[in-house]
Amino acid sequence: METFISNIIRIMSRYGHVFLLEGVAYTLLLSLIAVAGGSVLGALFAFGKRGKIPPLRILINALVEIVRGTPLLLQLYAGVFILPRLIPALNELPDIVSVSVVLIINSAAYVSEVIRSGIQAVDIGQTEAARSLGLSERTTMWNVVLPQAVKNILPALGNEFITVIKETSLASTFYVGDLMTSYLKVRGNTFLTLECLTIVGILYFILTFTLSKLLAAAERRMKHA
Amino acid sequence: MKKLVSMIMAAAMALCLCACGGESPDKAYNNYLKEITKGASTANGTLTVALSPDFAPMEFYDASKKGDAAIVGFDVLLANFLAKELGMKLTLSPMSFEACMAAVQSGKADISISGFSWTMERAENYEITDWYEAGDNETEQVIIVKKSNENKYTKAESFAGMKIAYQGSSLQQQLVKETFGQMSDVDINNVYSDIGAAVEALKSGKVDAVAVAKGNGDAIIANAPNDIAFSGFEFDVDPIYENNVCLIQKGNTALLEKVNAALAKAKEAGYYKVWYEASQIYSSIKTADELGYDENGVKITETAN
Incomplete structure (x- = not known):
């Protein structure tokens, strides 16, 4: 136990910046990109699924099912090795771009389901009442259903954000620089697996715990509104 | 909460400060890198x-x-050498070992240089270059054990009753199966x-021994000198496995020929040994002193090593 702790201190004094500056920064960056892009695209997916254009509906449904039905690691391989064949311009860009695209699509698929279930959870009577009062379909959606749906959606969306932070770790397969990449780099030099894993484990926990506390605070404010 | 945050920040800053100090074991390595890249087109x-x-x-x-310059080691020197001989600009693409093979296969990378050993299956699916010799990293394949068992095992029979671990789909897996499969x-x-x-399993006592390449073993022991040591046993290695090769996409024989010509040149110039020494010093496995380099990274004496 003593060597374990002294090893961690030794690793942190030599490679601390790899974990704290590089690893944390890239994990946060990737998560932000995935969450922001995923939310926007996920919302588009959700509305496309409810929309009136059947081919688009089928396409989105197929994409969402494929993304939810295959491992993220496999999707990352596809994104890094197959995507640049379809879009040659991607070859000029670093792998982190392909990785980000995959993370956004992956996150969008889950977010679209969160939004869909949030909208469906609003009692159908609300829509019926609004429609019989003469509100248009669009006004009903925007002014009656969505404000109530957001309250259902936010907690589940927060869960999705926390999941994304942890899932970015798979991007380390392509050494994009996230926390798990820091682990690979430092372990490659020191061959001290458990010590390095403990360090990244603590850092991941700090990130997700902080986020879940922030989300809980946001939810409390929503309740008052 | 505020106090906690400021404490973490302070600790982080202190760590950054320590990380910036320290000596630089990269002199010999940089000398060779400079020599290789001089006049590159x-x-x-x-x-x-x-x-x-x-x-x-x-x-x-x-x-x-930062960036490409942060990736170093024997194979990086070799990659720089190949790029120069081919008159090409070098781009390093770091990824996991499995992904390296997918990168070559899909054409995303032209070549993979990552300590590959020759195997029958790799030869079927890739163009394999001529071998290059990375010091004793591959030529000597050994078994490491707990420090208390240091040098107690000289023959395969001494491992009776023990659990031996290894990395999956590696050369060591093959060697362990060949040597101990019948026992x-x-x-x-x-x-x-x-x-x-595997090393963690050894430390925690889940297994009694781990098969590794000698160069890896040096690095592992350098980082855990009180826990782990060489067992004294060395595998009998078929010469075909003793060296490393590079992988190229199947069918790309034009590149294969150019790379093989460059490899022959490096071998003849005797670069492999000194590149390996410089990389050993860089990764703190051996000191510059041990290998006979002065403080400017220039080789002064011939060592027995």
């Missing part, structure tokens, strides 16, 4: 090299540097996805 386009930088001293990270009292069903996990 990039007229013939880009050479993208896939490698898995988690394998000191062959390829690893220098945490004090019913040796447990060889201990596969790990990476060598680091």
Whole structure:
């Protein structure tokens, strides 16, 4: 136990910046990109699924099912090795771009389901009442259903954000620089697996715990509104 | 909460400060790198090299540097040499060992230089270059054990009743199976996805021994001198496995020929030995003193090593 702790201190004094500056920064960056892009695209997916254009509906449904039905690691391989064949311009860009695209699509698929279930959870009577009062379909959606749906959606969306932070770790397969990449780099030099894993484990926990506390605070404010 | 945050920040800043100090074991390495890249032209386009930088001293990270310059080691010197000989600009593409093979196969990388050993299956699916010799990293294949068992084992029979671990789909897996497969009292069903996990299993006593390449063993022991030591046993290695090769996409014989010509040149010039020494010093496996380099990274004496 003593060597374990002294090893961690030794690793942190030599490679601390790899974990704290590089690893944390890239994990946060990737998560932000995935969450922001995923939310926007996920919302588009959700509305496309409810929309009136059947081919688009089928396409989105197929994409969402494929993304939810295959491992993220496999999707990352596809994104890094197959995507640049379809879009040659991607070859000029670093792998982190392909990785980000995959993370956004992956996150969008889950977010679209969160939004869909949030909208469906609003009692159908609300829509019926609004429609019989003469509100248009669009006004009903925007002014009656969505404000109530957001309250259902936010907690589940927060869960999705926390999941994304942890899932970015798979991007380390392509050494994009996230926390798990820091682990690979430092372990490659020191061959001290458990010590390095403990360090990244603590850092991941700090990130997700902080986020879940922030989300809980946001939810409390929503309740008052 | 505020106090906690400021404490963490303070600790982080203190760590950054320590991390910036320290001596630089990279002098000899940089001398060779400079020598290789001197007068390099990039007229013939880009050479993208896939490698898995988690394998000191062959390829690893220098945490004090940024970008491509942070990836260092024997294979990186070789990659620079090949790029120069081919008149191409070098781009390093770091990824996991499995992904390296997919990168070559899909054409995303032109070549993978990542401490590959020759195997029958690799030869079927890739163009394999001529071999290059990375010091004793591959030529000597050994078994490491707990420090208390240091040098107690000289023959295969001494491992009776023990559990031997190794990394999956590696050369060591093959060697362990060949050597101990017939001995019913040796447990060889201990596969790990990476060598680091196997070493942890050894430390915690889940297994009694781990098969590793000598160069890896040096690095592992350098980082855990009180826990782990060499067993005294060395595998009988078929010469075909003793050296490393590079992988190129199946069918790309034009590149294969050019690379083989460059490899022959490096071999004849005797670069491999000194590149390996410089990489060993860089990864703190050996000191400059031990290998006979002065403080400016210039070789002064011939060592027995």
